[in-house]
Amino acid sequence: MRFFEFEAREVVKRAGIPVTDYGFTTDAGEAREIAQRIGGPTVIKSQVLTGGRMKAGGVKFADTPEEAEAHAREILELEINGHMPRGVLVDPRAEVEQEYYAGVVWDGTRKQPVMIFSPVGGIDIEQVAEEQPDKVGRRHFSNILPLSDFQAKEVIASTGVSGSALNRLVPIVTRLARLFVENDMVLAEINPLGRLADGSFVALDAHMDIENEARGRHKKLLAELGVGEEETRQAREATPFELAGEQVDAQDHRGVAGNVTEFDGNLGLVIGAGGGSLTLFDAVRAHGGEPANYCEIGGNPSVSKTCGLAKLVLQKPGVEQIAVMMSIVSNTRVDIVARGVIKACLELGFDPAEKIAIFRIPGAWEEEGFKILEKYGVDYADRSVSLNEAARRAVEKIQGASAEAA
Amino acid sequence: MRSDGIFIAVEVDDRAAADPELARRLTEACPVDIYAQGDDGALQLVERNLDECVLCRLCLDASPPGTVSVIKLYDDSAVLA
Numbered sequence: 316m317r318f319f320e321f322e323a324r325e326v327v328k329r330a331g332i333p334v335t336d337y338g339f340t341t342d343a344g345e346a347r348e349i350a351q352r353i354g355g356p357t358v359i360k361s362q363v364l365t366g367g368r369m370k371a372g373g374v375k376f377a378d379t380p381e382e383a384e385a386h387a388r389e390i391l392e393l394e395i396n397g398h399m400p401r402g403v404l405v406d407p408r409a410e411v412e413q414e415y416y417a418g419v420v421w422d423g424t425r426k427q428p429v430m431i432f433s434p435v436g437g438i439d440i441e442q443v444a445e446e447q448p449d450k451v452g453r454r455h456f457s458n459i460l461p462l463s464d465f466q467a468k469e470v471i472a473s474t475g476v477s478g479s480a481l482n483r484l485v486p487i488v489t490r491l492a493r494l495f496v497e498n499d500m501v502l503a504e505i506n507p508l509g510r511l512a513d514g515s516f517v518a519l520d521a522h523m524d525i526e527n528e529a530r531g532r533h534k535k536l537l538a539e540l541g542v543g544e545e546e547t548r549q550a551r552e553a554t555p556f557e558l559a560g561e562q563v564d565a566q567d568h569r570g571v572a573g574n575v576t577e578f579d580g581n582l583g584l585v586i587g588a589g590g591g592s593l594t595l596f597d598a599v600r601a602h603g604g605e606p607a608n609y610c611e612i613g614g615n616p617s618v619s620k621t622c623g624l625a626k627l628v629l630q631k632p633g634v635e636q637i638a639v640m641m642s643i644v645s646n647t648r649v650d651i652v653a654r655g656v657i658k659a660c661l662e663l664g665f666d667p668a669e670k671i672a673i674f675r676i677p678g679a680w681e682e683e684g685f686k687i688l689e690k691y692g693v694d695y696a697d698r699s700v701s702l703n704e705a706a707r708r709a710v711e712k713i714q715g716a717s718a719e720a721a
Numbered sequence: 722m723r724s725d726g727i728f729i730a731v732e733v734d735d736r737a738a739a740d741p742e743l744a745r746r747l748t749e750a751c752p753v754d755i756y757a758q759g760d761d762g763a764l765q766l767v768e769r770n771l772d773e774c775v776l777c778r779l780c781l782d783a784s785p786p787g788t789v790s791v792i793k794l795y796d797d798s799a800v801l802a
Contacts, residue, residue, distance in 0.1 A: 617753075648775070651775070654727070654772055658727055661727060683776070686796050
């Protein structure tokens with residue numbers, strides 16, 4: 316779950332990292348008062364959970380409190396990429412000598428956080444890594460063992476920063492890494508981290524993303540930040556199709572048939588198993604297929620839950636066929652999933668052999684599952700067929716069917 | 722008595738089905754609620770749950786031999802016994 320900038324700044328401030336004397340408001344008049352208190356040039360920044368706000372006119376500079384009020388009034392009405400702002404942040408326009416980058420990201424492959432530092436800030440770190448790789452320092456660290464200042468020092472020093480700047484930056488990066496771990500984050504980024512004329516450092520912007528599943532562990536923090544329990548902070552509102560998917564998953568406690576996400580394609584997907592969904596979705600696209608949806612099944616869903624999901628996907632406008640694919644399953648029964656998807660076809664008046672482009676779920680009770688599939692003439696594959704090959708066959712089949720229909 | 726789903730059918734000897742004690746045992750044993758006990762204590766088969774059968778054989782273990790049959794309609798009507 317992403318934090319707005321004003322929330323992320325508060326988290327940074329609480330961690331003991333210096334921030335500017337900013338203020339957040341939802342009222343243009345109050346923006347003027349904040350600018351008055353700051354007493355100098357200010358920056359008025361739209362608080363939206365989307366990129367490109369500078370380009371869209373969501374960041375404006377003001378020399379006087381009156382100008383700050385006028386800008387705030389405009390920005391509060393300005394929709395950016397379909398998002399209305401939560402409010403505006405009024406920030407002093409700091410005289411920055413140099414902009415740096417400090418971040419911590421969860422590395423899903425290593426299953427460890429990685430701290431990243433660069434003396435080139437203010438732009439995307441990916442761009443710096445590409446253009447000036449020697450200016451990006453990084454290091455994985457344990458999220459279980461105590462964190463040492465030395466680890467941050469090594470990362471910063473590797474980019475050529477030394478002397479007083481190094482000494483001042485070490486506690487900032489260490490605190491950032493610590494708050495990342497303590498708050499179960501997947502991203503904690505200060506960009507830019509500004510060095511002022513007196514040599515001190517101050518966080519000028521911050522981005523944070525907390526693990527969704529960890530929200531329950533941080534109720535106090537979220538309540539203090541004013542984050543409502545009902546706030547999903549998703550990039551967009553769930554569609555009726557996706558909401559119907561949630562209902563299918565909630566119908567009983569057995570297994571999972573969730574994370575249903577709508578796309579525009581013609582190939583419905585009933586997919587899952589330990590990361591298999593993402594792999595299969597990507598494989599379908601890599602072979603030129605157009606998925607109608609994403610979803611995750613697993614944990615041995617009941618026949619009725621599988622049937623409910625398959626019906627939902629089959630009834631989605633534009634869906635011509637479905638592909639039922641998982642990696643090798645041990646805790647989901649092949650025969651139960653086979654029953655569910657075939658039942659869905661039959662109850663909707665479809666021939667399973669025509670509607671199911673491929674069934675590729677090897678694993679527990681597969682002999683029984685294959686008997687069911689054979690009875691209804693469904694094309695199935697065992698474990699000798701890779702996920703990638705199964706996805707290719709599904710795409711080939713649906714493209715063939717589409718060509719025939721045309 | 723017999724009830725058929727799409728994939729599974731269950732057949733129970735009529736005399737056994739009238740036995741409240743057997744009905745209670747079957748209702749307790751089945752993990753997917755295929756069996757229920759009516760107000761009169763007799764056994765009822767819950768048609769909507771038949772296809773949820775996980776072939777666990779608990780109903781067969783809970784009943785005298787030959788009184789309950791689970792039939793796999795997708796497998797040439799093979800009988801689980």
